[in-house]
């Protein structure tokens with residue numbers, strides 16, 4: 083198969099949801115259809131159960147498990163599918179944001195009884211920033227669910243995206259009969275007993291066939307009415323608009339019962355995009371270029387303190403990746419060969435000889451790589467689109483053991499490279515401030531500094547509401563701002579200026595008083 087065919091048959095995507103909506107279950111069912119696993123229950127849930135939220139050891143253990151399931155590749159109908167797993171726990175949302183930089187599309191899972199929830203809303207914002215095409219799977223229809231029209235309205239309003247149903251549920255809960263597949267124009271009947279295998283019952287029967295009544299009575303008339311309304315309200319499915327991230331096709335089903343999943347997958351492989359162009363500071367990269375380019379979007383540390391090696395996840399953006407071929411690590415200028423690059427096929431991690439755009443390759447790292455690092459065949463490129471997001475929680479980090487100053491500095495440095503949290507240095511007093519998106523990271527950092535680096539840290543409270551990157555073309559105003567806000571100015575890891583607003587009021591006031599200053603909430607602008 084040539085490069086072009088390899089690229090065209092790849093679909094790299096992530097499943098995102100609010101915890102408990104059914105992401106793990108759906109992932110597992112997709113793997114089941116792909117023949118990557120044979121029984122349900124083989125994929126370990128990497129979500130943290132409620133009630134264990136302060137147990138960071140458990141979280142780290144779960145994160146350990148999630149290495150194996152970080153990328154799950156499988157083949158389905160000659161299509162190579164790469165599912166990128168995202169952490170279930172919201173304190174690791176930033177991991178998820180970064181994973182979203184490496185996918186070509188997304189499937190959003192929504193619980194039919196709960197509708198759109200907070201975490202889904204936040205993740206959708208990231209998709210919107212990047213115009214990522216999204217499909218929606220409304221799950222748990224075997225339970226009483228909200229009215230489908232209300233759900234669609236809610237999605238449009240809350241997720242700010244137009245929708246187009248490509249399947250339609252016939253009742254929900256105890257009287258759930260199945261879905262009418264609007265894409266394949268046939269009926270899928272629901273039987274609630276078969277959770278383990280990958281077979282479901284599809285009947286080739288059209289809506290206007292009187293025999294349909296036999297299967298779905300007493301809901302035949304309602305289905306006809308509903309579908310008439312669907313066709314009247316929603317414009318026909320438009321592939322281009324979907325691929326631009328403007329319209330989301332919607333499916334209904336029950337992942338647990340293996341229902342509606344095949345329809346989703348069959349439609350997915352037909353409409354979801356294969357790898358497209360990527361953007362660098364220097365130029366756009368076409369995936370069909372023959373020379374290799376790729377970037378590191380995630381680094382995973384080994385939890386075993388005796389092996390402080392890490393896995394860096396490289397997303398291939400163009401060309402063909404080959405084992406043992408030297409590639410330029412752009413940031414260091416070094417040429418590096420990888421003797422044992424790995425890929426993940428469902429449960430198995432194996433050494434690979436080659437990989438193509440859309441694939442994710444695991445690279446062994448002894449602490450030299452950072453998130454955002456670029457690999458090429460010699461060209462100086464820097465990928466964009468791997469932003470840091472403004473953290474939400476802040477603390478001063480102090481050295482707890484004067485003899486271990488170096489270890490602490492190294493540990494902090496490496497953990498920041500992994501993207502565990504962000505580090506700011508106060509202009510006022512030079513103190514280091516750690517910013518995270520979740521409270522758990524503070525515990526994780528403390529624990530890892532101690533166990534992996536032999537360093538002790540202490541935290542002290544600091545009053546910061548938000549960190550935003552600031553810039554302006556108006557030098558005088560910027561100078562004035564720096565002077566007046568001196569106490570609140572800091573530098574990020576790359577030496578860029580950050581304003582640490584102590585309250586939302588202070589931020590609003592600053593934005594009003596300094597109209598020529600741009601306040602950015604992600605590090606990329």
Ligand code: G4P
Nearest residue numbers: 099100101102103104105106107129221222336337338339
């Ligand atoms: P998540 O990864 O999005 O957090 O969700 P996960 O798949 O773990 O699903 C959350 C819970 O919802 C699980 O139950 C799962 O069995 C259930 N679930 C998923 N899909 C469906 C569905 O279509 N119908 C129904 N009725 N339930 C569904 P749990 O009790 O929390 O976990 P478990 O003990 O069953 O694993």
